Amino acid sequence: KAGVTQTPRYLIKTRGQQVTLSCSPISGHRSVSWYQQTPGQGLQFLFEYFSETQRNKGNFPGRFSGRQFSNSRSEMNVSTLELGDSALYLCASSLHPDSYEQYFGPGTRLTVT
Amino acid sequence: SQELEQSPQSLIVQEGKNLTINCTSSKTLYGLYWYKQKYGEGLIFLMMLQKGGEEKSHEKITAKLDEKKQQSSLHITASQPSHAGIYLCGADPTGNQFYFGTGTSLTVIP
Numbered sequence: 676k677a678g679v680t681q682t683p684r685y686l687i688k689t690r691g692q693q694v695t696l697s698c699s700p701i702s703g704h705r706s707v708s709w710y711q712q713t714p715g716q717g718l719q720f721l722f723e724y725f726s727e728t729q730r731n732k733g734n735f736p737g738r739f740s741g742r743q744f745s746n747s748r749s750e751m752n753v754s755t756l757e758l759g760d761s762a763l764y765l766c767a768s769s770l771h772p773d774s775y776e777q778y779f780g781p782g783t784r785l786t787v788t
Numbered sequence: 789s790q791e792l793e794q795s796p797q798s799l800i801v802q803e804g805k806n807l808t809i810n811c812t813s814s815k816t817l818y819g820l821y822w823y824k825q826k827y828g829e830g831l832i833f834l835m836m837l838q839k840g841g842e843e844k845s846h847e848k849i850t851a852k853l854d855e856k857k858q859q860s861s862l863h864i865t866a867s868q869p870s871h872a873g874i875y876l877c878g879a880d881p882t883g884n885q886f887y888f889g890t891g892t893s894l895t896v897i898p
Contacts, residue, residue: 679830708886718876718888731884765830775821775878775886779830 677702679780681766687786693754696783700747700768707749708777709741712763721764724749725772753785761787791815792877792889800895806865809892811877813858818881820860822851823888825874834862834875864894872896 680699688694700707709721720733724743741751747768753760763784767777795810811820822834835844840855848865864871877889 710888717890720885720887723886733885763828767831775819775880776833776836777831778833779823781830782828784828 679766679768679778681764681780681783683783684781685784685786687788688756689788690756690758692756693752694756694785695750695752696764696766696785698749698751698766698768698780700749700766701778704768704770704778705747706769706772706774707743707747708767708769709749709751710765710767711735712765712782713761718765721751723772730772756787758787761785791881791887792879794875794877794889794892796892797890798893798895800897801867803868803896803898805867806863807867807894808864809862809875809894811860811862811889813879813881815858815881817853817855817858817860817879819879820853821878822860822862823876823878825876825891827873831876867894867896869896869898 682697706725708723710718711721712718722729722741723731727743738754743749763782765779765782767779769777791814793812801807819838821836823831824834825831835851837853843852851862853860872894875892880886
């Protein structure tokens, strides 16, 4: 079974631009969560999607948004990029929405200049 | 995450030595998860503890959950270079968001 895939793996953007990151979960997994990892703040929860609905959202500004498609694939978008948005963005999938036995992708490393 | 504090922050051990990593929660724990991350990569699920007093083992890694102390420990026996990485505990104490611990960086010297 293929693992969680994330595209692109690396991205360099300029302040003020927007970016879209993509995540394909493990086949059969319907819950997808996104996390931001930085050296200063560690791993922080962004949001969780199940059946195309956002179930939970972390403490991030509205510039961070996401969505999930009917095939469980998910995208997250960050608008008006700031230098502080530079981070490793990790996507994780799980079988059920209340399961934290999550399977992570390799991440997308975003650098904002 | 302030909800989950891990200690120590980093650990350097000689191959073959035993070690323990602790994870303490500021809120009641209803379950706790352990993950491992190789530097700059995604996380790997290690194990899940759901009941107070529960203990689980996988290969040379053993984790325990002490609900009364709101604490979990992860013990590695006879460490190997393959054990190197960042260990993270995680939990959802509020029922609506998964928190990761502050992380413990483990280096194993051959």
